[in-house]
Amino acid sequence: MSKRSNESDAEYKARKRAKKEKKEKKKEKKEKTAKFQKPETKSVAVASSDSDNSTDKSTNDQLCWKSFSDAPFAKPIQQALQEAGFTEPSPIQARAWPVALAGKDLIAVAKTGSGKTLGFLLPVFHRISNNDLPSSAQESSSSGNGTSPMCLVLSPTRELAIQIHGECLKFGSSINIRAECVYGGTPVGPQCKQLKKSDPQVVIATPGRLCDLLERKVLSLSNCPFAILDEADRMLDMGFEKQLTTVMDVLPADRQTLFFTATWPKSVRRVADKFLRKGETTEIFIGGAGDGELAANKAVTQTFLEAQDDEKDKKLYDLLCGLEDTASVVIFANTKRRVDYVAKAFWDEGFATVAVHGDKPQHERDASLKKFINKQSNIMVATDVAARGLDIKGVTHVINFDMARDVESYVHRIGRTGRAGEVGLAITFWNPDYDKECSPALVVIAKNAGQDVPPFLQKYEKVKTSKQWRVANAEKATTELLKESA
Secondary structure (H helix, E strand, O other): OOOOOOOOHHHHHHHHHHHHHHHHHHHHHHHHHHHHHOOOEEEEEEOOOOOOOEEEOOOOOOOOOOOHHHOOOOHHHHHHHHHOOOOOOOHHHHHHHHHHHOOOEEEEEOOOOOOHHHHHHHHHHHHHHOOOOOOOOOOOOEEOOEEOOOEEEEOOOHHHHHHHHHHHHHHHHHHOOOEEEEOOOOOHHHHHHHHHHHOOOEEEEOHHHHHHHHHOOOEOOOOOOEEEEOOHHHHHHOOOHHHHHHHHHHOOOOOEEEEEEOOOOHHHHHHHHHHOOOOOEEEEEEOEOOOOOEOOOOOEEEEEEEOOHHHHHHHHHHHHHOOOOOOOEEEEOOOHHHHHHHHHHHHHOOOOEEEEOOOOOHHHHHHHHHHHHOOOOOEEEEOHHHOOOOOOOOOOEEEEOOOOOOHHHHHHHHOOOOOOOOOEEEEEEEOOOOOHHHHHHHHHHHHHOOOOOOHHHHOOOOOOOOHHHOHHHHHHHHHHHOOOOO
């Protein structure tokens, strides 16, 4: 700031002082505005699934219900939990139930298989059955604008939506909770008729089919007080942000939102900040510190086999022949054609295989999954459609017949085993012809999980990686391998 030619010293000093005061006031105002706009979230981090160590970053201690008797659920629900073989709440349930029942919005970072489905369903069931609803909520009813449910559960895939619906029927029917499941890949007509007929209190939906039903005015969400996003990160990965925004915009402002995700990158945080109420949100991180970084899953043993394409069939055959009859195996391949080839080739060799990929009709996919879950077939060959969203208990082995396309897909694949208190083995075929760029990230993932790294992989630890296999992604992705008790 320079002195003007016609200005006295006193005038110059006064002008300089006034400008400084104006600048300070502007800065103070900006700081106050930023402080006002910042979400006031309470964050809880749980160290591990088999430990009660926890860190509460908020000023108030969060409730943790270590026994089912701590929860106010009705006797039929308590009985159903016992009949299902559960002895105590999982870590995510122990932390999520008190928050959800208190009417707060919730961000829960926990992997599939952590017991999160009941973590969000049971509190909502309890509030609906006891008419404990947000002030703007009205009774679910069919009207000119379509069926109006009291709870919406959004799922990224048909398979996960069907699984959630199964849990609704298993635990909600005893207290007269009506639930319906809608998803794409099947005719919309029968789903519309079923919604009108049953008038469900809970609707589980995939984003695309839900938006279709809203456009047809088969469903109305204007009076829906509960919204649940399950596998929210996966929905964003699949490009559903536009559909999510459309859905959340038609929900009432006075609603409770439960936001469940397996990862916590910036993109997911941005969406959560947009959908959840500021000052009314609690964050829970299962398996790591408050920043959402979770511990690597040492319950999964990772093994790497060097194999060119013309060697893979023989090596896979030898592996399968060496397994126990009780083994339950998921084999991943990168293309639908490759899945069909592997499934048929090994069926012809006498193995009980089923194939799951996106080109198969829904009834065939459902039948194949049912056979695998019920142990009628002990080998499921699949594309990455099965790597996320499916909670299949008892998988003992995961075999990557083809290398995953990126770091995230790799960790989601091997996360299909080593679940619910069990141990598992992940075997990955590494082709030196075109998998070298994956090596640095694989080395990081294996080392972070305390695994041995074979020499042929270690040899390429310093090679140039692709965008999909950056080492930084690997360091973050190992957080996906957190083991949960369910």
